[in-house]
Structure formats: C-alpha cells, structure tokens
Amino acid sequence: MELPFAEAWKIKMIEPLRKSTRQEREQWLKEAHYNVFMLKAEQVYIDCLTDSGTGAMSDRQWAEMMLGDESYAGATSFYKFETMVRKIFGFQYVIPTHQGRAAENVLFSYLVKEGNVVPGNAHFDTTKGHIEARKAKAIDVTCDEARDTMLEVPFKGNVSLEKLERVLLENKGNVPFMVLTVTNNTVGGQPVSMKNIRETCALCHKYGVPVVMDSARFAENSYFIKTREEGYADKTIKEIAREMYSYVDCMTMSAKKDGVVNMGGFIATNNKEWYEGAKLFCIPFEGFITYGGMNGRDLNALAQGLDENTEFDMLETRIHQVQYLASKLDEYGIPYQRPVGGHALFIDADKVLCNVPKEEFPAQTLTCELYLEAGIRGCEIGYILADRDPVTRENRFGGLDLMRLCIARRVYTDNHMNVIAAALKNVYDRRDKITRGVAIEWEAPLMRHFTVQLRRLE
Ligand SMILES: *Cc1c(COP(=O)(O)O)cnc(C)c1O
8 A cells, every 4th residue: 555645844843823612712812803913813713814933944954943043243153054056056145134124115215216116927016115115016927827716827927028028118127027936925825837947037137127026935936846847857956956046146034934044034145236235225124234134043044944834845834734725625626726726725715605795804804714614714805904995995805805824834733724624614514694795894004904903794
C-alpha cells in the first residue's frame, strides 16, 4: 500500500483554542457591527482572516531569536540576513524594513513621481496606495483569464503582454518601473509562470523599464512552477527562485508571508544607484540601514525562515493543505476561484447567496454566516472592499464579490480544514433561505472595510 501524505514537521508547542456557542457569537458579532475585523481574536475559533504574520516559526527560528545581535549598527544579525538574501535571490544590495508596505514606502519615495504610470498584475492594495498617494497611476495588466472564477488554467496570475505593451507604448518615458507580483494575491494567490516572468521582463526592458518583483509569496510561486510548468520538475525551489530573480531588477518583500516571520520585510537589488537612493529614505522612515525597523533577533529568524521555506517539503505540506480544503469544497459543490491558489480559498459569494441582492453585500453576509456557524473568521474581498467610486460616490459592483479564507502557515491541522469545510457546507445547504444581507451604517471615505459598521437586514 502506498503511504499517505503527511506533514513535513511535527509539533513541539501548542496554543489552546477556545470554542464558543452560537449565542455568544451572535452577541459578539452584533457588538462588532457585523465587521469581523472588529472581533477580538479570542472570540474566533479558527482564524482565516489572513496568512500575513500568522505563521508558526520553527524550533530553528526560535533558536535564532536567542542569537540575535541587537547592536545599533553592523549587527551580526544583519550580515546573516544579508548573506541569506544574496544566496536565495542573487541580489547584492539589501535594505531591511519592518514590513512589506514599508519596503514600498522607502523604494517608491525614491522612484515614483507625480504623474507617473506604474503597470502591474493586480497591484496589492498597499502597493497601489503608495503609488496613488504620490499622485501616480497604477494600471492593472493581469490576463483576462483571472476574472473567470470557474476557468481552470495553471497560471492565472500571469501578465497580459498585450495590455502591458499598450501601457508601455502610450506612456513612453513616464513609467519608472513595472510591478510583477508573485503569486498574484489580488486574483486569488494565483501563480505566474516562469515563461511569463521572462517575457514580461524582456518586454519591459525593450522599453527601458525596470521590473520590481513584489515577492510576498515567491516560494509558493516557485512551487507552482516546479509542479506545473514544463522543464522545472527536476529543479529545486531555490534554483527556481534564483532564476525568477535573474530576470527582474529589484524586489520588495513582505516577509510576513513566505519568510514565515510575524513581522518583517526588505528591498533587494543589484542596481547600486537605486540602492543608494532608497537608502536615504530608509533612515528617516525605518531606521539605520543595518536594521531598518527590525530587531536583530527578527533578522535572524527571517534568515532562517527564508532558508527553510524554500525547501520543497515545507511548501508541499503547505500547498497540500490548501488543496485538501479545496477538494472538500469540490465534494460539497461549493464554488471558489479555481484552481485554488497558494495561500487562500476565495469563495464566490455571488454564486452561493444568490438570493441576497448586490446592494446588501453577499460576500460580507457569507462572512458573517460562517462566523455565526462555527466561529471561523474569513474576510470579504468584494463590494465593501472595493470602496466607492471617487467621482460618483456610488458603490462599485463591477468586480467579483468573494469571501477569502486564508490558511496560516504551519498553524492548523487538516482536522481544522474539515471543520471549515463542514461549516461552509452547513451554510451552503441553507443558502436559499438566506435572502437578506447587511446595510452600511457608518463608513470611512477610503479603505472602509477595516472599520465599516453594518446592520443586519431582516
Ligand atoms: C502583504 C503584501 C504586501 C504588503 O506587505 P505588509 O507586510 O502587509 O506590509 C505587499 N504586496 C503583497 C503581494 C502582499 O501580499
């Protein structure tokens, strides 16, 4: 008999979870104004809000914490971290920052000028925010396949070369760089193929435009290249990552994802001019260039995290778990963005709560229902998150209305996945009876989803 799959680690330390009753959850959710961001974490049984900074560190990472050098300048921790970044990505110049958006802030302060245009495959919200805050424009050039949630293609995060070339042609001399995000978070953690990375970079370079890789899930992207793209099956994750970065000019990284640390980020490049330019913004925003907003112990843990999370077994364990949950949903017929990506499932709420009108926010309603059902916290990536049109002030109902369930790295077991799937099935089975959603009582003018206050409609 063939041996079944099992995790590539065992558990040394546990954190107790607290279950709750439906009655308690009804009360808590009401107090949170039907916004799960306002819940206390202790009111949540299984937390799928985000995979950012929520991973479990290994014993080796914790051991590295003890070896941290907290010297202000020139700490051994910095050099350990710098050596690892050089080894994995092949970039000589490294600037640590406290998280991914801080890396964007430092780099873009140097690179982005008013009126610039920055194309990208679905910029992450903070990336877009940092571009728009500088009165520049972020233009999405993701392939059209990404918009069809039922379409099964292996690299749905890819750049559309036609869309990209149009932007490059129409904005000659006004594009400081292109952002290539791996995996493509916004469209569901969907990977970008090596072929597409190569062709995207060649096209940008033809127009003299450098490429910055937004790298939060670079290791998961490497895993998908290894398992899905011809010619890469026999390469190691580290070899694949090295090739990906050989095409781009610079990277920004949120280490809270594939670095498997709770806080951290960095910029790396071989462009000395960019390094010198960005460095000047690191000091006032983040701190001196050998710590950049991070403790010595955190730099050590990150160096170790990068090393172990670019090993195949570690990634296989992770992606296997996400795919296991997806297979359960297949069994129950629950629609999600297909094929499942690396870090999360995106449930197509429009197709589940068909009786809830758009104006009453189906994905937010589904998020509330799942929490009430079993204390599981997902999050809405839909019409509330889309904010209002800046000109007409109308709600934007043009995009997808999804509920995202992120899976933290090395935190939950497959038994927890079973609970998530069963809870979703229970909600799905009574979907026809759910006819009313939620209404907005109060909202912020921008990024309203974090603080919005809602009312349940009867
Ligand atoms: C999380 C993330 C960021 C921002 O990083 P933070 O560490 O949350 O500041 C940027 N880009 C992508 C693709 C991300 O997933």
